[in-house]
Amino acid sequence: MDARHQGLYADVAALGGLGPAMEEVARQRGHDLGYLPQPEVVRIQTSRGVVMVDPADGERLFLLGIHIPGHTWPIGSTDDLGSVVEAVVAWRDGLPYDEFQARFPFARLDDFRRSVDSGEPTAQAWAELLSTDYHRAQWPLLRLLHADETLRGCFPSITHRAVRLRVDALDAGSRQVLVSEEESERYEVFAVGVPGATWVPVPPGELTDHVRELLKEE
Incomplete structure (x- = not known):
């Protein structure tokens, strides 16, 4: 000590x-x-x-x-x-x-x-990520995810340059996904905690639907 x-x-x-x-x-x-x-x-x-x-x-x-x-x-x-x-x-x-x-x-x-x-932790986390220059490279992806009403209610953070969305802000073990923009509008998604999961390429027009599906309650 x-x-x-x-x-x-x-x-x-x-x-x-x-x-x-x-x-x-x-x-x-x-x-x-x-x-x-x-x-x-x-x-x-x-x-x-x-x-x-x-x-x-x-x-x-x-x-x-x-x-x-x-x-x-x-x-x-x-x-x-x-x-x-x-x-x-x-x-x-x-x-x-x-x-x-x-x-x-x-x-x-x-x-x-x-x-x-009041939902403040989640709202504040989005606001900080979308206004912090350090995460400027992730802003386009963050804005795309934030524009979706369902995904906007998930708690966001950045992990190794990927956006992590978690269903429950307090529970680190709740359903969550990682979303990475490898190049402009070329996305990959990883389902955290799913046995055998790998990074999956997702077309731009299907990204938010795909992420919502992974995060929805079973």
Whole structure:
């Protein structure tokens, strides 16, 4: 664990850092958080975003946040590692937001819920990608996909110059595809998570229909 945290988090450091300490506390309480090797900031993927736990500087305080690409919401803090572990488990297991708030008084979900309910993460992600010069090469493809009402509701990101569309902004395991423009109006599509999937060439006039079909609920 970082030297500046040794004094405030001696119990955590003694167990090998924040990740291993959370593993051990979870085990003692009958939970399984999986393997958490991170000695500092812990990240745990859930169907409601990546839960982040970060030790504060200057005082003993564990900071909780929910992260998706380009967006992080602080949702509370506490000095009790046991409460942190219980909160992470409850969030991962899908405890309803109202019940989560009641069970963990240190949590503050207002900003997170307001943003998710309004669709802001997805809309903001589109706006940022379509206005950032770094992604200028992807603008024609982004505009083509964004023009489709259904695809506009999917969460966009850029992965190795390809546009990734995900059905659920928070759930990295939800249905998603990669769309790449190899040359002007020459597209290839990859269905993420489909066994045996390969990059498939798609004619320009069929692109949005093809992507919608891959993303639709089975």
